[in-house]
Amino acid sequence: MLKKKEIFVTAFALFSLFFGAGNLILPSLLGFNAGNQWLIITIGFSISAVIIPILGILAHAKLQGTLIDFGKKISPTFSVIYAFLIYSISITLPSPRTASVTHEMAIQPFWDISSWFTSSIYFGLVLVFAMNRSKILGILGKILTPAIILILLLVIGITVFSFSFDFGTTTITSPFTNGILEGYQTFDAIGAVVVGGVIIISINLRHKNATYEDKKSLIRSAGWLAGLALFLIYLGLILSGALVHDNFDANTTRTALLSGLTINSLGTIGNFFLSILVGVACFTTAVGIVTGTADFVRSRFNDSQLAYTITAITGSILGVLMGQFNVGYIIAVALPALMFIYPITIILILLNVTPEKYASPLVFRAVTIVTFIFSIPDFLGSINTVDIAKDTFSWIPLQPYSLGWVLPAFLVFVITNVLTQKKPNSI
Template identity: 65%
Template sequence: MNRKIVAVTAFALFSLFFGAGNLILPPQLGFKSGNLWWVVAFGFCLSAVLIPILGILAHAKLQGTMFDFAKKVSPTFSLVYCYIVYAISIALPSPRTASVTHEMAIQPIWDSSYLLTSIIYFALVYVFVVNRSKILDVIGKFLTPGILIVLLLIIGATIFNLDFTFGPTEFKSPFSHGILEGYQTFDAIGAVVVGGVIIISINLKETSTSYEVKKSLIRKAGWMAGLGLFLIYTGLIITGALFHDSFDADVSRTSILSGISTETLGNTANLGLSILVGLACFTTAVGIITGTADFIKGRFNDSRLAYTITTIIGCVLGVLVGQFNVGYIIAVAIPALMFIYPITIVLILLNVVPDKYASPKIFKWVVTATILFSIPDFLGSIGHAGAISSLAAWIPLREYHLGWVLPALVVFILGNLVAQKRA
């Protein structure tokens, strides 16, 4: 396989996960992690890099769509899962892009409200989604390289100019905190939703290439993209940790990224980064709502009306949620992520392992166990865990909000042992 094709595919995958909203997470995470930044970074990269890349590898294996990820559980479950994922996507990460844009690109220049920004922002999103403009595709090709260059300069300026001294960590469980913060990137969901689009694109371009060669291409490109994400995320986390005494303890995620940019590169570069992030956020919102509208359109016999109504709903939700600050939206997202992320992770892993270890029965049993043992974490995130707290207390890793992990693993192992004995 041509190395150029591998490199281009790797960059496409990198751009898919390199969301502007994600950039605000690692610096504050590092700032609060102190001398245990490496433990936090490991946890964060596990859920924000490894799992999403495995999602792409699963797509390469399936050569299908998002629906194919869960159809072994049942077609009905898969359809419901798709609806839930799309609903979460237009209700949380899409509005968050407007809030990030306001805090990074608008607020430092104009003293306007979040509401005004979100109204104008999603009015423009509506125009671009309805007209399916190609302009953003062209702009998008320059956004990721631009942001990447600025971030590399920030990381380099920090590492080579600051002494390697760190403060104490604020986290009781740094590793699990890193994992849970990685949920907020929504990248595992992104892998399931958008990964299929990239696979289809590769299939259309490489029509004369065999399935095995295309799968090898995606594997190589996937791991290259993962390495890039790992280096950027880890670099931003260590950068935040090195600035441990430069900001107030309650500094927001957007403020610390802007502050570090100003400290290392100056006001002009920070303004440039803010504009790039704002544009990248906009393209992300357009992509999310377009993808959701396309899905609903497909469910209603390619109805243009269904596409338009879904776009309107997505933009209205964007205005309603996007008028809040980033910290609030991230907090609101926690219950939804505690519910959908464990299911998504398990579906990705089951689709990656060899088929002989992931029969439809195994899918059903493992996903069922995951859902059941995720309930305490979900209820805890909305403040209603009291009713089952005594029952949930004995679940391993429950105190780290990862109570579903061991039960899902045990069910997977026992299910396969039973299947082998019956064979």
């Protein structure tokens, strides 16, 4: 049996890997716009930003493999294509977003420097660290995450006890589904299928003699602890945003609101420290994404160092090009990619945590194909072909909420299992 201390160490590692730029800047503005519906929107946000990612970690606990293993029941080719898509999206959107958040929170408030300059220097350093691996990033992560959490807890605590529980009227039409879709922007479901493999490798290196069940139990316990910590932070930030509805302009940005909350609670010095900590934390995340993507590409090209180098350079160039845009723009641009890849990712996570009896290769293939087909209208709606999506596919349940794939996927799961159970020898 692995010690309880190991559970907390692994839980902290998971929390650190999940807790990035999106986790910091999204919740407070969500609460600000949610008003008196803040609790409903918190539940929706937690489904896609906490529950699904933690289920992804539980799936890794069951598989104890890599990202490739998530789609292996569909086909080896699908697994590779899916992995390439995941890593391509990672270096194109969440990685550059870390530079944008750093500019808006840690550079722009203090120095008159262009975002082009910030993103160029930022990803120049990312490339240096990716090409010259160092343990300093891991050490920084262990120091930064507790420091950021401490400041956020102070901000949340002071805000909650400083304002009366008087909430404004919500500006959001469908708080629950809006919360779910906003949770997509954390990229944590994608993060779960990627970082879960990293955790598996780490545990295997530290505990070479641990049994499959020991490792499974460790990852499960650590996953739920990390999930609880994420939920409490989100709950506090959303509530804080909802409480200050009269103190900020209705058009305030995500980064401006988080900075404003910190200044109101801890003063300018507190905001300065948070900004610096967020900037360095974002940097370690970007290095992790670029390095992880380069490692994956190298593994597909016979461990070629040239493939690693080309990927790291490409990821850094993409980071400069996208990172010079503001956070709001990157979030808007990310929406179509998320509407395309998130439904498939969620389904793969759910199927991989489902007992083997109900998750045959046939079920995997059928449910994934149907999910892909019925998520197309949501994808079209996200690229400004809203009228086409609404008029043509309005008959699909939940389609107006951009969740048109949910019911068809569930029905196909049930039907396929009924057919499969009747034919025990079916594939």
